[in-house]
Amino acid sequence: MTLRIQGLTYRYGALFALDGVALDVKPGEIVGLLGPNGAGKSTLLRMVAGLQPPDAGTVHVDDVDLWRDPIAAKRRLGFASEHPEFYEELSAEQYLAFLAAVRGLDPQAAAGRARELFASLGLAGRTDEPVRGFSNGMRKKLSFLAAILHRPRLLLCDEALEGFDAPAALYARETLRALAAGGAAVLFSSHVTEAVERLCDRVVVLHRGRVVRTLARAEWGVPSPGLTTLERAFLELIGVPAAEVPA
Amino acid sequence: MLEHAPDLAAAFARLERSLLRRRWAAIEPVLRFEIAALVAFLCASLFWRMRLRLGSIAFAHGPWAAAADGALALAGLALAGGALCGARHALRLAPGSPAPPWLALPIPPVEIHRHLARTSRPLALWAAAPAVAILAAGVGIVPGVALLAFAGGFGIVLDRAARLGCAAAFGLALLRTEPHPGCDATTRVLAVAARPVRAARSGAARWRGDGAFAAFLRKDALLARRPGAARGRLVPPLVFGALSVLVWTAPIAPGAVSTVALALTLMAAAGVAGWIVALAASDPFPVVRSLPLGPGVVWGTRVTWAALGAVTLAAGQALGADLSPAPSATAPVAGTALVALAIGVLGANYAITLFPRADHAERILGIALAISITASLMIYYLGWALLLAALLHSARRLPRWARSEAA
Numbered sequence: 018m019t020l021r022i023q024g025l026t027y028r029y030g031a032l033f034a035l036d037g038v039a040l041d042v043k044p045g046e047i048v049g050l051l052g053p054n055g056a057g058k059s060t061l062l063r064m065v066a067g068l069q070p071p072d073a074g075t076v077h078v079d080d081v082d083l084w085r086d087p088i089a090a091k092r093r094l095g096f097a098s099e100h101p102e103f104y105e106e107l108s109a110e111q112y113l114a115f116l117a118a119v120r121g122l123d124p125q126a127a128a129g130r131a132r133e134l135f136a137s138l139g140l141a142g143r144t145d146e147p148v149r150g151f152s153n154g155m156r157k158k159l160s161f162l163a164a165i166l167h168r169p170r171l172l173l174c175d176e177a178l179e180g181f182d183a184p185a186a187l188y189a190r191e192t193l194r195a196l197a198a199g200g201a202a203v204l205f206s207s208h209v210t211e212a213v214e215r216l217c218d219r220v221v222v223l224h225r226g227r228v229v230r231t232l233a234r235a236e237w238g239v240p241s242p243g244l245t246t247l248e249r250a251f252l253e254l255i256g257v258p259a260a261e262v263p264a
Numbered sequence: 265m266l267e268h269a270p271d272l273a274a275a276f277a278r279l280e281r282s283l284l285r286r287r288w289a290a291i292e293p294v295l296r297f298e299i300a301a302l303v304a305f306l307c308a309s310l311f312w313r314m315r316l317r318l319g320s321i322a323f324a325h326g327p328w329a330a331a332a333d334g335a336l337a338l339a340g341l342a343l344a345g346g347a348l349c350g351a352r353h354a355l356r357l358a359p360g361s362p363a364p365p366w367l368a369l370p371i372p373p374v375e376i377h378r379h380l381a382r383t384s385r386p387l388a389l390w391a392a393a394p395a396v397a398i399l400a401a402g403v404g405i406v407p408g409v410a411l412l413a414f415a416g417g418f419g420i421v422l423d424r425a426a427r428l429g430c431a432a433a434f435g436l437a438l439l440r441t442e443p444h445p446g447c448d449a450t451t452r453v454l455a456v457a458a459r460p461v462r463a464a465r466s467g468a469a470r471w472r473g474d475g476a477f478a479a480f481l482r483k484d485a486l487l488a489r490r491p492g493a494a495r496g497r498l499v500p501p502l503v504f505g506a507l508s509v510l511v512w513t514a515p516i517a518p519g520a521v522s523t524v525a526l527a528l529t530l531m532a533a534a535g536v537a538g539w540i541v542a543l544a545a546s547d548p549f550p551v552v553r554s555l556p557l558g559p560g561v562v563w564g565t566r567v568t569w570a571a572l573g574a575v576t577l578a579a580g581q582a583l584g585a586d587l588s589p590a591p592s593a594t595a596p597v598a599g600t601a602l603v604a605l606a607i608g609v610l611g612a613n614y615a616i617t618l619f620p621r622a623d624h625a626e627r628i629l630g631i632a633l634a635i636s637i638t639a640s641l642m643i644y645y646l647g648w649a650l651l652l653a654a655l656l657h658s659a660r661r662l663p664r665w666a667r668s669e670a671a
Contacts, residue, residue, distance in 0.1 A: 063550075066550070066553075066554045067553060067554055068549070068550055068553045068554060087556075087558075088556045088557065088558055089556070091554060091555060091556040091557075092556040094554070096550065096554045098550050101550075102548035102549065102550055102551060103548055103551065104483065104487065104546060104547075104548065104551075105492065105546075106486070106487055106490035106491070106492040106494075106546075107466075107483070107486060107487070107490075108465070108466045108469065110468070110469035111466065111469040111470075111483075111486065113469070114469040114470060114471045114472070115479050115482070115483045116551075116555070117471060117473075118471075118472055118473065118474065118475065118476065118478070118479030118482075119476040119479050119480070119555050119556075119557060120555070120556065121473070121475065121476070122473070123473060124471035124472050124473040125471065127471060128469075128471040144469075145465045145466055145467070145468065145469075146462070146463050146464075146465055146466075147463040147464075147466065147490070149463060150460075150461070150462055150463035163551075
């Protein structure tokens with residue numbers, strides 16, 4: 018099991034943000050996290066990313082206890098935040114070079130992968146500008162890119178693809194599938210049920226800090242493969258041949 | 265459906281009152297007290313300086329000469345207040361300045377600009393406090409009728425200067441625009457102000473595999489060079505550091521020069537500690553905390569900067585003593601290095617243990633240093649003992665880095 022969460026509890030005063038949440042994500046699995054606003058999705062992901070200690074419960078990444086051995090656990094995970102924060106004065110490429118060095122990645126390989134990801138997500142040509150000048154969509158793309166640069170064993174996406182333009186969203190979904198195919202586990206939180214429906218193998222429904230139901234893909238059926246008519250029309254209009262975009 | 269014409273004047277008046285209340289509420293009570301104390305201290309100092317000056321002028325040339333000098337000082341203050349308003353207004357009209365999408369509202373642009381100018385002008389009131397100090401300094405020296413006239417006249421001149429400053433800022437902003445048919449001057453200025461600014465490009469990134477420690481040092485050095493909070497906070501230690509060297513060449517009694525140099529060095533060291541706190545504040549919490557990093561790397565890099573600052577300040581003192589015209593001038597180089605290092609490490613400790621609350625770190629650092637200096641002035645070496653105690657106490661909390669202060 019790549020991610021094992023047991024009895025995770027967190028309270029804001031008298032209010033239970035998370036109340037004994039238990040959930041597993043297997044290698045190669047993309048698990049969706051659905052829930053209304055305030056259900057506790059972001060709190061759960063922040064705890065799994067090691068940003069916030071729980072009041073009770075454990076988080077294991079590849080059998081490593083996140084709060085007992087945080088450095089070993091964090092080597093394995095990537096986190097794309099709902100509200101990404103950066104070193105605003107650094108350029109996008111300098112930011113990634115910093116992350117690559119801190120994570121101990123091979124510099125040449127990391128630079129090559131970053132260039133490839135910049136191009137695929139439509140950020141090429143803006144990589145030497147300070148991040149503070151980036152639009153919301155560009156910031157979300159950079160956050161996603163930073164989370165997958167080191168090909169994590171566990172990827173946490175907190176509404177990470179919201180704000181992406183259509184080609185980038187399609188590429189990101191394909192990248193998530195490729196990561197999962199390579200054995201990574203993905204926990205994907207989103208308000209967009211359509212994205213969850215298309216992407217996820219399993220969906221965990223969180224409500225008032227509790228897991229109220231887990232749905233298997235068979236329970237919502239197989240979404241229509243390929244691009245929608247609107248996506249196809251949009252891509253044609255912006256000059257991206259639909260054949261070049263992953264479904 | 266529009267049923268009646270909107271009362272724009274009343275709507276803007278309500279907005280301006282709400283903004284004023286919110287800005288006041290945003291200043292913490294402690295900060296209000298600190299600002300009030302600082303203003304009172306500066307005004308008291310100005311009062312004594314002006315009283316001595318006016319007294320000597322009145323003694324030499326009569327009370328009306330003193331009145332003329334006071335009037336000149338007040339006029340200078342009013343102009344400074346106007347310039348302050350103008351600068352603020354110019355910033356608000358500069359491209360990329362944060363503002364609501366004004367031009368999307370069905371309001372005449374002239375009304376919007378009037379509102380912006382009205383909210384820029386209160387900044388001139390900062391000139392009122394020193395003006396009161398100058399007027400108070402003239403009591404008993406300058407004729408009473410002149411003081412009364414100055415008090416009334418100052419308000420009027422200050423208001424005119426503030427309006428002039430805002431008008432000048434508008435004129436400058438207008439120079440940035442291009443004529444556009446059917447588009448009046450105010451619309452053009454507001455449209456340019458709402459235009460986002462594309463940031464300047466930087467050089468190519470350096471991809472290196474030399475580890476987290478070196479990456480953090482490189483990143484800190486980059487942040488110190490780019491426009492932003494970290495670079496801004498480097499100015500005080502650089503200024504005080506330079507002054508601490510130059511003071512050795514100043515015509516000061518040999519016995520006093522080393523004391524003044526030490527005081528300036530301490531201020532520079534406190535500035536280095538403040539810069540370290542600003543560096544820590546620039547660390548984005550979700551990024552740094554989700555990286556496979558322990559407190560050792562983050563603390564180590566910040567302490568490296570503290571050590572570099574301490575060595576530079578100590579070397580500066582050695583250089584200053586060499587430059588001194590007094591043949592027997594010596595600087596306590598080792599002591600300077602030690603105290604500067606201790607202050608810098610204290611800054612690093614607070615920055616890391618209180619991360620991401622940089623405001624708390626800075627405040628506690630300031631309190632610790634103020635207590636240490638006061639204690640040193642009362643009992644020799646007591647300040648050292650307190651500084652050491654603060655260092656040890658803050659160091660004990662370093663392993664708690666993994667626990668968020670914000671959580």
